[in-house]
Amino acid sequence: MLQIEIKSSFVELGNFLRQFSEEGNIKSASVLQNDLFFDEFVNLIELSQSHNGWFTPEHILFSIQSWAKALTEDNLNQWLSNYDFSKIEPKKVGLVLAGNIPLVGFHDFLSVLISGHDVLVKTSSNDQYLLKFLAKYLIAIQPELNSKITFVEGKLEGFDAVIATGSNNTARYFEYYFKDKPSIIRKNRNSVAVLDGTETFEDLVGLGEDIFRYFGLGCRNVSKLFVPKDYNFDNFFKAMYEYRDVIQYEKYANNYDYNKAVFLMSNFQLLDNEFLTIKEDTSYASPISSVFYEFYENLEEITTRLNADAEQIQCVVSKNLIPNSVAFGQTQQPRLWDYADNVDTLAFLNNL
Structure with a gap:
């Protein structure tokens, strides 16, 4: 054929x-x-x-x-x-x-x-x-x-x-x-976003798409934020409010209630807007309805960290802060040549 x-x-x-x-x-x-x-x-x-x-x-x-x-x-x-x-x-x-x-x-x-x-x-x-x-x-x-x-x-x-x-x-x-x-x-694998505080409201709304699309179940969904020291999350939460209807889905709401309760019983410090919790954590994989974050001192250390952890990362979202990063709001719209895990599937098939 x-x-x-x-x-x-x-x-x-x-x-x-x-x-x-x-x-x-x-x-x-x-x-x-x-x-x-x-x-x-x-x-x-x-x-x-x-x-x-x-x-x-x-x-x-x-x-x-x-x-x-x-x-x-x-x-x-x-x-x-x-x-x-x-x-x-x-x-x-x-x-x-x-x-x-x-x-x-x-x-x-x-x-x-x-x-x-x-x-x-x-x-x-x-x-x-x-x-x-x-x-x-x-x-x-x-x-x-x-x-x-x-x-x-x-x-x-x-x-x-x-x-x-x-x-x-x-x-x-x-x-x-x-x-x-x-x-x-x-x-x-998980996806991360690197912010520096200069993001516009529209950028952060796009980030919300990367977080909430498919309820965060995809490997291209952002589950972890890297933010500069003393980052103010006010604008982040204002932008996330655009996605408030996500709590209307019963399965998501059940996960939100459960994971929030687990965090609180463990005495973790949380930021919460009643449909999303964010928690300081070194892990990449956050549970449904939650996003982890870490502070950074300079972008070089983040670039080094992400390169070292490349096998755990599907994609990186930023405003051109990290080489080859994906634009806000685009993680769940990969092109045909954006291969999962950066493994060229067609090259593999061509060499069989």
Whole structure:
């Protein structure tokens, strides 16, 4: 199967996804297979929260729109321009997917297929339906993909290589189980923001997006702040107030109440605005509804620290304070070439 045919299928998928947004679902007559798939997808979006309480329609639609923006011919051409897949001999690549945020494994799924390989997918129990639906749409657009896409219910077997995502604990199991195969094993990572006090209100509102999108469950969500000595958090909390409705979601509210109670019983000093607590802590991974922070003396020490801890960091947000940092509000909108853990997935697949 030619790469141009696979790429065309994903462009059509992007056209399909572009119909669905928080502003409303607008059916387009030019989208292929709409009569079969449009209403079914609307129903799936509405039912997603019953499958996973964290998957609200708002967050599902945000993920869908992010992929709709990514899956254009120009973006795909730019992404693929640095690789030559002409000599690929198709292998079976197993994917063990996470389920912390909607469609978190879609990039790996896309990468395997567009590089010319066949994909064996083991979905997370927390995100079983969205990717299967999109695969069904792709097959309807390009029936030859049916032989290249397999969803595995039980044990993952018969693969030539694997990409597996999980916690630090499951990663140890993955490393043992997949030790005889080429693999990418992803572990826990967190994202941080580095502030210097000159941020505008709009910058800090963007930071709120990085904190609260997907309720903070993604590895690209900011869970830790580095702030200068004597930093005043007043402007930070004023900006976070834009996200006050997050406390209306029962699962988030339950986590807020629980984690706040644990902190208070442990006599930790907290700053709190009734839907977010911030706590001084050296760790990177904060619990849901909380963000950790540390003070710093100078930016050089932070740059050195982040370089030393690179394997724990997914991305860094700042106003150009740290090299290669992400702009405020952009962590959950990575480009196709922004690889998880900075591991070039296409290069890995191209070398199999």
